[in-house]
Amino acid sequence: MKKMNYINNLIVILIVLLTEISNSIGDHRFGYNRPDQRRWSKKHNHCAGKMQSPIALSTSRAIPIPMPAIEFVGYHNLLPAPLKLVNNGHTVILHIPRLTDTEIEMGEFLPFIYGGKLEGHYEIESLHFHWGDKNNRGAEHLINDIRYAMEMHIVHRNKKYASLGEALEYSDGVAVLGFFYALDENEGEQLHQIVKNLNKIPNPEDFTLLNSTFALSSLFANIDDNRFYTYRGSLTTPPCSEAVTWVLFPDPIPISTSQISKFRHLHSSLEGSVLVDNFRSVQPIGNRRIFLRKINIKNTPNTLIDNDIHYSKWDWLY
Numbered sequence: 001m002k003k004m005n006y007i008n009n010l011i012v013i014l015i016v017l018l019t020e021i022s023n024s025i026g027d028h029r030f031g032y033n034r035p036d037q038r039r040w041s042k043k044h045n046h047c048a049g050k051m052q053s054p055i056a057l058s059t060s061r062a063i064p065i066p067m068p069a070i071e072f073v074g075y076h077n078l079l080p081a082p083l084k085l086v087n088n089g090h091t092v093i094l095h096i097p098r099l100t101d102t103e104i105e106m107g108e109f110l111p112f113i114y115g116g117k118l119e120g121h122y123e124i125e126s127l128h129f130h131w132g133d134k135n136n137r138g139a140e141h142l143i144n145d146i147r148y149a150m151e152m153h154i155v156h157r158n159k160k161y162a163s164l165g166e167a168l169e170y171s172d173g174v175a176v177l178g179f180f181y182a183l184d185e186n187e188g189e190q191l192h193q194i195v196k197n198l199n200k201i202p203n204p205e206d207f208t209l210l211n212s213t214f215a216l217s218s219l220f221a222n223i224d225d226n227r228f229y230t231y232r233g234s235l236t237t238p239p240c241s242e243a244v245t246w247v248l249f250p251d252p253i254p255i256s257t258s259q260i261s262k263f264r265h266l267h268s269s270l271e272g273s274v275l276v277d278n279f280r281s282v283q284p285i286g287n288r289r290i291f292l293r294k295i296n297i298k299n300t301p302n303t304l305i306d307n308d309i310h311y312s313k314w315d316w317l318y
């Protein structure tokens with residue numbers, strides 16, 4: 001009888017332990033099919049917030065305002081090595097190593113951005129991609145009803161916060177630059193450094209250290225970075241933190257069929273399935289304003305510019 005109790009207790013302890021383990025795994029796992037996406041908010045209540053991303057952008061809904069271009073500082077410098085490319089089961093992510101104190105003392109710095117309606121300087125953290133199973137889907141943001149085949153997010157942390165985790169607690173914590181890819185008969189040279197390493201990370205948790213480094217600007221060479229949309233939103237994956245100022249460049253980057261097929265052959269964390277269609281459905285815009293940078297200021301009479309409210313005076317909400 002005593003032995004029976006002992007075994008029962010042991011079973012109870014085992015069940016409790018297994019539940020805890022599966023819960024802790026569950027926090028990092030999420031699916032992209034419609035019912036799965038609806039479940040995100042059960043564990044991450046921000047996912048049901050009113051300032052979620054992605055959204056459908058359109059020229060007609062955006063407010064054109066004159067504002068400064070985005071300044072890319074250090075984007076032409078080679079990134080610090082070693083760069084780590086990871087298949088995390090949801091996407092391919094390139095981690096940019098933080099600098100050591102000695103490197104900072106020697107005057108080195110990581111690429112950062114400022115300008116647009118951003119207040120302050122935002123330093124590079126990482127970049128990743130969203131893509132589809134077919135060419136007519138993959139990007140997260142829609143632009144004038146077009147859903148491109150792929151979207152790249154370059155994630156930056158407001159320098160006034162010490163870590164990305166801390167920055168995600170504040171509405172001005174993070175700036176994400178979004179770029180779109182359109183199928184093209186030619187190879188997009190821009191993606192070469194990433195694509196040539198994808199066959200080394202076929203499965204979730206696989207990673208590779210790139211044996212060469214490159215400059216971030218090479219990822220979006222030849223596109224027009226003068227024109228962009230900007231709005232306040234969230235991370236597009238759990239925990240969906242509403243900490244992101246989005247800056248989206250509508251001029252697409254070319255990608256060939258053979259390049260995108262290398263993304264489509266990666267495996268996701270769901271048993272045996274391929275990693276495709278890792279994009280979130282569009283979210284309600286609500287009372288948010290979407291701004292579009294107005295260019296050709298040179299050709300606009302000064303009187304008109306003076307009548308425009310200064311870009312910094314425009315609030316993000318109606």
Ligand SMILES: [Zn+2]
Pocket residue numbers: 128129130153236
């Ligand atoms: Zn993303």
